[in-house]
Amino acid sequence: MSAHDEPLSYHVAVRSLCEFTARTGDLDHRFTPSPTAREGIAGHALVAERRGDDYQSEVPLSGEYGPLSVGGRADGYDPATNCLEEVKTYRGSLERMGGNQRALHWAQVKVYGALLCRERELSEVTLALVYLDIATGRETRLTEQVTAEELQAFFIEQCQRFLAWAEQEASHRQQRDSALRELRFPHPEFRYGQRPLAEAVYKAASTGRHLMVQAPTGIGKTLGTLFPMLTAMPRQQLDRGFFLTMKTPGRRLALEALTTLGVAREGEKGALPLRVLELLARDKACEHPDKACHGEACPLASGFYDRLPMARQAAVDRGGLLDRMALREVALEHDICPYYLGQELARWCDLVVGDVNHYFDVSAMLFALTQANAWRVAVLVDEAHDLVERARGMYSASLDQQRTNTLHRQAPPALGKPLGRVARRWRELLGDVDPGESGSRKSPAYRVLDEPPRRMLNALQQASSAITDYLGEHPTGELAELQAFLFEALHLCRLAERFGEHSLFDVARHGRGRAVLTLRNVIPADFLAPRLAASQATVLFSATLSPAHYYRDLLGLPVDAPWIEVDSPFASHQLDVRTQRAISTRFRHRETSVGPIVATLAEQYRRTPGNYLAFFSSFAYLEAVLGRFRAEYSDIVAWAQTRGMREDERQAFIDAFVPGGRGIGFAVLGGAFAEGIDLPGERLIGAFIATLGMPPFNAVNEQLKARMQARFGRGYDYTYHYPGLTKVVQAAGRVIRGPEDRGVVVLMDDRFTRSEVKALLPSWWCLEEHEGEKASTATSTSRE
CATH class of the missing domain: 3.40.50.300 (P-loop containing nucleotide triphosphate hydrolases)
Incomplete structure (x- = not known):
């Protein structure tokens, strides 16, 4: 709904109107996943192609009821048969569609029918729901002959149900805008x-x-x-x-800033009539993670749409900051799911804070x-x-061979054939089986495919349809792995439909039966x-x-x-930035660099004791330096980031940086402690950075470099140079957090003295070069 046209004029789309007024019963996501938007468009086009020459697609229709304006585009109208169609694409078994979902579809086509009859002065019309199976192209057609009088009555009923809410929303909009002007x-x-x-x-x-x-x-x-x-x-x-x-800390900062601006918390009356929604991921908001999202399994899904109106009204009446706790409180008061209440409120809140x-x-x-x-x-x-x-990451997808084979072995008999077909396509893809030729061949450990693997994608589509049907018929049981595979397979297939020069398909072998197929977005x-x-x-x-x-x-x-x-509020005298030009952290110099790095850490710590962070390019590098440091300087407290740290372990690492404390925390550049953490004042007085932060020179990044070079003419910079220096500056930014802070950053690599590297460092830094202890003689190469 948009209410910025006239003070007393309200506009709502047909679909939004019906979703508000005609949804009842349980929350049920078993008839999923639905086709993509692109699949839906293709399906609608296919239906239109099958109709006569006079068939009209995407028919714009609108009408009014009092101050309410309703509009949208009907999928199709055939004047020869006087039939108005609403087309819905689906996958799986249509019999599994819930009755409440079907009722919603009928409501939409009836509203369109009312608008059509009024606009074209028809006395009656045939309404048709056309369900198109996206996999087979088969249509299921449901029709009903309805008079204009009946449709007008239905239209008025929906508008009356919505009108009070529309008036409320327009009033809220006026109050909100008036307050924001002041x-x-x-x-x-x-x-x-x-x-x-x-x-x-x-x-x-x-x-x-x-x-x-x-x-x-x-x-x-x-x-x-x-x-x-x-x-x-x-x-x-x-x-x-x-x-x-x-990340989560960014959301917290935004919510705190909004309360500073006057947004009310916890239902209190605030000076700012603004609805702010904190949008969470499902796993963060779910009350019953062990239950499926439908009424037969979860009590908060049972009758969800019947109780949603009161919960929705309670939430907007409360207004202010609808953060995680407020949303949960309102939802549980009305016995509905907090996550899906949040999804609904995203339609009606002025500001959404989320990922x-x-x-x-x-x-x-x-x-x-x-x-x-x-x-x-x-x-x-x-x-x-x-x-x-x-x-x-959002526009990439992968398929794991080992996981596929395990699922094939453990899957129920009904899924053996489609999953077996996927397993065979794996062998073809890897060259273990060469269709049409005798013998076998082996592919290299890593290769980029010349084109999308069509046979594999077809097998995945067929397996997805079979799994969707199976899950609908077996709503209970140990199905988590099947569901996970289903969504991964569909994600890969959907992205494959949009394959282009922005992405590549590659296959990496990590041993027998342990290959990974990846559709990798690079641009x-x-x-x-x-x-x-x-x-x-x-x-x-x-x-x-x-x-x-x-x-x-x-x-x-x-x-x-x-x-x-924006000019920095910090002055160069606040941050002592030093470069150690005699140290090289290039991979071939790693072993000889450990000693000079350890000496640099200890020297700076002895000079100015306090809390420091030391960043390295990998856990292996970190562990090598940490082991040597502890052996030579056991009196200096040191703690380290480890692989796969739990949330409580990450918090313990941060909590070790106490005001007035002394020690060095070892971390990986680009990891959890290189950005997004705040250690002001004496909690952190310095950082050591023993890397340029560049991604590793491997086959994947070299492919990315080639794509960058072809598209932008800056392959090396866009793949290695710029991303690496961004990580360095972010890590160094942990040291100075406020106008009173003082600290030091030691950049340990000779390449930090190069002009093209300096140009990407903050302009307010004043770099001071130090020779330090000779580590190795660094020579430049085209890959440095």
Whole structure:
């Protein structure tokens, strides 16, 4: 719904209207997964092709009931037979579709029928639900002859059910916009750099442009971006705002900033009538992780849609900050699922705080809602330097041979044949079986495929259909592995439909029966650009967001998208940055570098005792230096990051950095402790960085480099140089967190003295070169 046209005029899409008024019964996701949007479009086109020449597709229809305007596009109308069709694509067995889902579909086609009869002055019409099996192309057609009078009565009933809510929402919108017009900055003055940041964000929202901002830690970027976005909402008629983060701490900071701006917590009456939703992943919000999401298994899914209206009303009446605890409290008061209540409230909240995947992922809900409701949205992306790798992960998929074979052996008899077909395709793919030729051949340990493996993808589609049917018929039992395989297989197949130069297919062998097939996205821009285009303005901000052309190219930003750098509030005298040019951390020099690194750690610690972080390129490198350090300097306290740390172990590592403490924490660059943690004052007085942070020179990264070179002409920089230096600057940024902090950063590699490397380090740093103890004679190569 959008209420920014006229004070007393409300608009709602037909689908949104029916989802609000016509959904009843249980929450049930057994009739899933549904076809992708692309599959749905192809299915609708197929149905239209089968109809006559006079058949009309995507018929725009609209009508009014009092102040309520209802509109949308009907899938198809055949004037020759006077038949209006609603087409639904599906996979699996149609008999498993719930009655409440079918009722929703009938409601939609009836509303369209009412609008059609009114617009074309028809006395009656044939309504048809057309269910198209996406796998076989078979249609199941349900029809009903209905008079215009009956349809008009149904239309009025739906509008009356929705009208009170629409009036409430429009009133809320007026109150919200009025309050935001008067919103004032919550502190007497801006921090250094915060005002130009806020002005740039406001200008971007006002002019409908995307913006990249490189702003140092410590100026209050979260408040400095949220405040101008909120003030721009009424002036630019923005319907929604999304604050997207990479990690949980970013969400917490955003929620804290919003309470500072006046958003109420815990149901208290606040000065700002703003609904803020914290959107969580399912595993974080689920009350019964051991139960399936349907009414027969989970008590919070049983009767979900019958109790949803009261829970939804209670949530919006409460308003303010609907964070994890508030959402859970409202949901459990009404005996419904907190996760799916949150999914519903995303439609009705002014600002959503959540992970970047909620807008940028393949099936991102916030992006889908934005398109379906034609919202005008502003998007803020925190720690945006991480979006390149996060997006690559979103648009990549893999299939594990060992897992497939294990599932085949353990699967029920009904699935033996389709899973066996997948196993055979594995052998073909790897060359263990060569169809059409005698004998066998072996493929190399790693290779890139010239084209998508069509036979494997077809086998996966067939197996997915079989598993979907089986899960529908067997809703209980040990099915977790089957479900996991199903979603992984479908994800791979769906991404394969959009295969292009932005991605590659590769196969890696890790031993007999242990290969992995990967569809690897290397250039996320092609997927992200449509999501950026759907927003009125997107602001991507981070302490490390340079060079600008790298992020424009890989994130799909327009070539004219502005990039600004906010001056740092820190002075060079606060941070002593030293380079050890006699140390090389190149792989071939690792062994000889251990001694000089250990000596450098001890020397700095003796000079200025306190808490330090030491970063290394890998756990193996970390462990080699740590072992030597403990052997030679056992009197200096040292603790280390380990592989696969649990959440409580990570917290214990951070808690070791106490004010006034003394010791060195060893960590991996790019890991959990290299960014996103805050250790102000004496909790951390220095950092050692024994690496340029570059990804390893392996077959995968060399393929990525080739793709980058072909597309952008900057293969080495885009694959190795820029990502590595971004990690270095992020890690060094742990040291100075506020205007009173003082500290030291020791960069241990001779390459830090090169001009092209220095150019990517913060401008306020003042590098001081130290010879140190000679470690090795470093020679430059084209791969350094």
